[in-house]
Amino acid sequence: MDVQHLSAPSRASSGVPRATARSGSGVVHANTRHTSRYTVVGNHLTQHRELTLVAIGLAAHIQSLPAGARIGIKCLADRFPESEARIAAALRELEAHGYLERTRERLPNGRIVTRTVSYNQPEPSRPARAPMPERRRPAPRPAPADVHPVPAEAAPASVPEPVVPPAPAPEAPPAPDPAPQPRRVPPPLPQPRTKDxxxxxxxxxxxxxxxxxxxxxxxxxxxxxxxxxxxxxxxxxxxxxxxxxxxxxxxLPEQPIxxxxxxxxxxxxLMPPPLPPAPKMVRPDPFQTCEDCDRAFRAPEPGRCRDCRPGLPEAA
Structure with missing residues (x-):
């Protein structure tokens, strides 16, 4: 009879931890080590007790973006199926719990922009609200070595002291959403006064x-x-x-859009002003030849010059 090898496995391994496989319920992690294109996110964010799933997912997405990426409400609404209202509410949640900071600044040209800073850890000045602690029975203190333990029958029933949860830290008021800028309406095009x-x-x-x-x-x-x-x-x-x-x-620009x-x-x-009316040209009287002295003079009709005209009768 041949020798039995006890170290040989009886069947192929499934790759799933044995304790988890026996339980038959709960999540089973099949992890693969990432070597590129990954983001480290803390469990304090992914397992946050007061943030919604939309806020947690949005925070993870923002932390995975490169520096300088645009994360406005409209840009995020175009990227994800959630509405602008839900995205704005999620941003306010992240800002209230210290994962996001938004400030408005005025540029030298007068334009107002929003500066956004994403934190992978909440700032000390903007702490997150701690989850409510569970009521647990305090562990019994170990007895000194020189004191004999009291039998369970003679020991009085100990009543655990109530655990008072700490007061939640005051939340900072969410920053108001920037007011929508009124859309500039271009002026009407010039129209001719007369149809031609x-x-x-x-x-x-x-x-x-x-x-x-x-x-x-x-x-x-x-x-x-x-x-x-x-x-x-x-x-x-x-x-x-x-x-x-x-x-x-x-x-014109190189590629006009x-x-x-x-x-x-x-x-x-660049509409030019209307032309002023042309000045009226006053033409002088034509030259005439005097009928008596043949002198040239200007007059509207032929006749005599000023010297040859008969004198006007003097007024009485």
Missing amino acids: PARHRVAATLLADLRRDDPRVLLAERDVHRLAPAVAAWLERGATPDAVRATLAAN HLAALLAHRLTA
Whole structure:
């Protein structure tokens, strides 16, 4: 009879811890060591008792982003299926518990921006609310060596002292959401005072021919019809087609994105004033030849010069 090898396994291992596999319930972790593209997140965040799942997931996502990434409410709403209201509430939760800090600053050009700082540990100045401790029976103190233990029958029943939970730290009030900036409405395009079909055709042709001088100035047909009245207003005020063409095509960017809006702004902001009325030319009287002395003089009709005219009767 052959020798039995007791060290050989009876069946293949499943890779799952034996204690967990026997229990039949609970989560089983099958972990793989990460060597690149990973983020370390503390259990104080992932197992937070007072943060919602949306806030915990949002905090983990923000900590995984590189420095300088945009985390505005609209950007996050475009990235995730949650609404802007839920994302704003989650940001306020993270800010109240010290994982996020948002401050508004004014740039030298007058623009107001929001500076956001993400903390993987809550700041001491903004502590997170501690979870409520569970009521547990205090462990019995070990008896000294020289004191004999009292039998259980003779020992009085000990009543555990109640555990008073610590007072929660005051939460900082959430920062108010920035007020939405009013949308700027562009001013209306100039309109000619009188309708002239011929002038309108010249204006539409001028806009359509701009691409001949510069291929970047390629307008859609609807933009040509929309901007043609403004060009006609320029022509009505005495601007030549060459002057209008030079104003619209001067100093354009390398790759114009909103070309029609740029031309509409130029037609509105650089609108020339109307020409003043031309001064009335007063022509002098034509030259006439005196009938008596043949002297030349200016007069509206032929006749005599001033010296040959008969004197007027003196007033009495």
